[in-house]
Amino acid sequence: MIRPQDLLCPKPEGLYCAPGDFYIDPVRPVARAVITHGHSDHARAGHGAVLATAATLDIMAERYGLAFAEARQAAAYGERVDRDGVEVSLVPAGHVLGSAQAVVRWRGLTMVVSGDYKRRRDPTCPPFEPVPADVFITEATFALPVFRHPDAGHEVGRLLRSVAQFPDRAHLVGAYALGKAQRIIALLREAGWDAPIYVHGALERLNALYVRHGVDLGDLRAATTAAKTDFAGQIIVAPPSALQDRWSRRFPDPVSAFASGWMRVRARARQRGVELPLIISDHADWDELTATVDELRPGELWITHGREEALARWASLHGVPARALALVGYEEEDED
Template identity: 50%
Template sequence: MGNASAEEWMQVREAGLYCVPANAYIDPHEAVERAIITHGHADHARSGHGEVFATVETTAIMHTRYYIEGETQETALTYGQKHDLGNGVTLWFASAGHILGSAQAVLEYNGTRVVAAGDYKRHPDPTCAPFEVVPCDVFITEATFALPVFQHPPLEVEVEKLMRSMRALPHRTHIVGVYALGKCQRVMKTLRQAGYEEPFYLHGALKRLTELYESYGQDFGEWILVSDIPRADKHVFQGKVVLCPPAQINDRWSRRFADPLPTVASGWMQIRARARQKRAEMALVVSDHADWGDLIRTCEETKAPDIWITHGRVEALEYELKKRGIRAKALNLIGRDESVE
């Protein structure tokens, strides 16, 4: 590896990170002619592209969330399946461990390998494939939680906190704010593994993506839409888990529950001020991103002499990597949204 400088063929343009010989953008924040999409979150995937390259699962997510059949020319790849983008560029996807179908985009050109990791995590997740370390010449990483304060606990620890609260407060309705894609399904699956046997009650915004996960073999047990329960039957929810988008935990929607206990599941809950801002009575530190230690570990394990950092706490990660003898630089891409945590 390393025969051609990546800076000669990978550029930052207005729409995002651009592979010149393939005429393709990686996770562009606006509609482009050719797009390589790492995963289905809205700050990485969108409608309007002429041509899309993504994993099979991400393609399905994009159909569910963003566009209809036939709107965009699609190439859906399995992990490790190589595809010729033209002009000597080969693309393949390696798992990123972020959500269902999430991938690192691996681009090989003229003897050089660049890995654009998108969003990723190293903690185990029963709802998606684990992160795969890919040796490369350039590793392009996020830095959402790139500060030493961010050391994410195992999800099982946070789920046990929730279980203890339900045992201690059986009269209360535990309303858990979760992002609809990935976080919701991961929390449900981990609760089942921890022994939670009651039905889940879901906000309608979580329905389609939970069904999509089930179509790929995930089993969450019984779940019921909140809207299917008569408003007068508040007692049904007591001692149960209700899952909804974070914005709804203190919204008018939550008034239908008996003695609600607002809870937010997010990596940002490690910061008390963030928990207070969300008016969360219980804060669960649940992140689908790599924490400080895993960001550094991953950059080192790729053996990449050059690390490019897309967004987040860029300066802190850049400084730490340079201390360790790794060439690091900030790309300062726009269009990335941390609210998905």
């Protein structure tokens, strides 16, 4: 009888597939890697050969240079690739542009590695696609009942109401460079904000990459091209680290906002000096995580990183055997 650990097992480098001789999202350079998405805690440079979606490969090239791996292979969503008799396919994860779940099949056994994912609608990437599996391997970044995220449109509405309430102040929105920044911009456009959106220079190349992949972000302008008073009533999107940097002083009495699932924790908002916390996450919250497990009803649930114990306990109580892999090297959020 084939056991799940015969197909995938945790090693210091990451999840290893012995029959196919490859790793999924390895944290150290390896000969063959399957990469679920472009965040730096999952997609590292220095591997021999990399299999990923075309968008993820483009993101890695943008971040690490064209020589980020010795060889690379792009796989379309749903395309089946053979690795020494192991079938690998990538299906949408709904996390960021190009993000995928890795579906691994061998001798009648199916294991799905979610990578990072969310179930909420995101105008910048395809939605999560549930795949029946013998073993579902999930993240658990927000796997505590306290993390129940509001609708992202509601949070963007709060931002726009604040802009209307304080027309003499700039609104400086901290958002992670890959995925969150572009999602915030796209959500603002959907909400009717058709004015220019100013962006920090660190976001420009990834914004351009999203546009090349067909994501319409509207009129974007560098946040260095206007006099200080010209930014009154405007929205500026920047990496979170820029919120407390001297760079932020160029704006008139800025309202500091930060878009993250961690803004559900008020202490984190206070520690960062955030005036307008926006609870917008690119990870599944507690209800999404548990609903996904309940929908899939896998034979086993493996949990890679995050709040493993709470999710494992919930799964066991609901009839799904669960184990925590406690993989190291994966961050709570990508803060590049």
